Amino acid sequence: MPDPTGLELIANELRERRPDSIAGTLHHRGIATLVVDPGHVLGVLTWLRDDPLQRYGFLASLHACDYLPHEPRFGVHYELLNMDRVERIHVKALLGDPGASELPAIDSCVELFPTADFQEREAFDMFGIEFRGHPDLRRILMPEEYEGWPQRRDFPLGGEPVLFTHNEHQMPRWYE
Amino acid sequence: MEIKREKVGGSGEATGDFRIRQLRARDLLRGDLDGPDLERHVEERVLATTLERALNWARSNALFPATFGLACCAIEQISLVTSRYDVARFGAEVFRASPRQADMLILSGRVSIKMAPVVRRIYDQMLEPKWVIAMGACSSSTGVFNNYALVAADKFMPVDVHVPGCPPRPEALIHGILKLQHKIQGHPDLGWRSRYHAEGTEELPHPNVVLAPPAAGEPS
Numbered sequence: 001m002p003d004p005t006g007l008e009l010i011a012n013e014l015r016e017r018r019p020d021s022i023a024g025t026l027h028h029r030g031i032a033t034l035v036v037d038p039g040h041v042l043g044v045l046t047w048l049r050d051d052p053l054q055r056y057g058f059l060a061s062l063h064a065c066d067y068l069p070h071e072p073r074f075g076v077h078y079e080l081l082n083m084d085r086v087e088r089i090h091v092k093a094l095l096g097d098p099g100a101s102e103l104p105a106i107d108s109c110v111e112l113f114p115t116a117d118f119q120e121r122e123a124f125d126m127f128g129i130e131f132r133g134h135p136d137l138r139r140i141l142m143p144e145e146y147e148g149w150p151q152r153r154d155f156p157l158g159g160e161p162v163l164f165t166h167n168e169h170q171m172p173r174w175y176e
Numbered sequence: 177m178e179i180k181r182e183k184v185g186g187s188g189e190a191t192g193d194f195r196i197r198q199l200r201a202r203d204l205l206r207g208d209l210d211g212p213d214l215e216r217h218v219e220e221r222v223l224a225t226t227l228e229r230a231l232n233w234a235r236s237n238a239l240f241p242a243t244f245g246l247a248c249c250a251i252e253q254i255s256l257v258t259s260r261y262d263v264a265r266f267g268a269e270v271f272r273a274s275p276r277q278a279d280m281l282i283l284s285g286r287v288s289i290k291m292a293p294v295v296r297r298i299y300d301q302m303l304e305p306k307w308v309i310a311m312g313a314c315s316s317s318t319g320v321f322n323n324y325a326l327v328a329a330d331k332f333m334p335v336d337v338h339v340p341g342c343p344p345r346p347e348a349l350i351h352g353i354l355k356l357q358h359k360i361q362g363h364p365d366l367g368w369r370s371r372y373h374a375e376g377t378e379e380l381p382h383p384n385v386v387l388a389p390p391a392a393g394e395p396s
Contacts, residue, residue, distance in 0.1 A: 141290070142289075142290065142325070143289060143290050148324075150323075150324045150325070155324070156324075157322075157323050157324065158323050158324030158325075159318055159321075159322035159323045159324065159326065
């Protein structure tokens with residue numbers, strides 16, 4: 001993990017190279033997080049992967065989050081790992097909710113990290129985040145004809161209503 | 177504690193000693209047996225039944241389950257065949273690798289809506305007669321995973337026996353297999369109220385529930 005000073009150095013270098021790319025930094029419980037503007041996420045990831053002093057060459061995880069009461073609502077997280085120094089850095093891009101008719105969109109990083117293929121499909125499947133430039137953006141876990149984005153916070157839990165004594169009158173003769 | 181030893185089948189003229197019966201069988205084969213001795217021999221040795229009942233008896237005691245595990249309940253299902261539980265005692269130890277050779281499908285775990293067509297296809301591939309045991313809370317009612325991703329087994333296939341538990345112990349599954357054997361032999365087990373003569377002890381329903389009188393022959 002880069003310590004807080006190291007994280008600030010990385011952030012400052014990125015700010016010099018790409019103005020407006022870094023929205024902030026966060027060092028919480030030993031995890032260094034770069035909050036990145038979604039439009040610059042590919043540039044930041046490329047620099048972190050290829051710069052000879054950084055060399056975060058392995059995408060350990062790509063996942064999404066829904067912070068519903070907050071705005072911007074969605075977060076896409078990239079967990080990068082330097083295998084030589086065993087250092088991790090967390091890159092987070094926050095996406096606003098564009099409304100019910102369209103999906104929040106971010107650039108796909110499959111070209112940089114081929115492992116992101118399935119993980120971006122999973123984020124699309126569960127949160128409805130569109131990854132622009134993904135070679136095959138389909139649902140991966142849910143059935144293809146499924147409607148809705150089940151891991152979003154405003155998605156109903158679903159399932160069968162469980163009958164207890166306080167609500168059994170809602171379904172007369174359910175025990176037959 | 178005093179241990180009493182007795183010959184199996186009791187003693188005396190009614191059942192006869194084993195040696196006597198052996199000699200009688202030898203006489204029968206020689207053609208020397210006649211009269212009341214022959215009558216008694218036939219009474220002891222011949223069991224009259226219908227073909228259907230004999231067939232069902234044979235079927236119920238040779239249930240071949242499909243090798244099919246869905247989730248954590250499968251661990252309990254696997255331990256059925258170990259020497260500790262030894263489901264071979266009940267003739268259900270031959271886990272067939274192909275559904276076409278299996279008689280019984282044990283749904284051991286949760287069924288997601290994406291897995292449900294696969295399970296249904298496996299069930300359709302099995303040859304008649306076939307039976308299904310829904311093992312555990314998940315396959316019966318989706319259990320603790322009562323959310324968008326799961327579906328209860330009753331929604332897409334007929335289930336003969338539900339075994340409750342999360343997961344059920346292997347003994348519980350053996351109990352379910354025995355219940356299924358009863359069902360195959362034409363004695364569907366009634367509910368506990370009819371077994372313990374406890375009709376009329378039902379909890380009072382909500383005032384909005386309208387109870388219809390039970391139909392004739394229907395277990396209450």
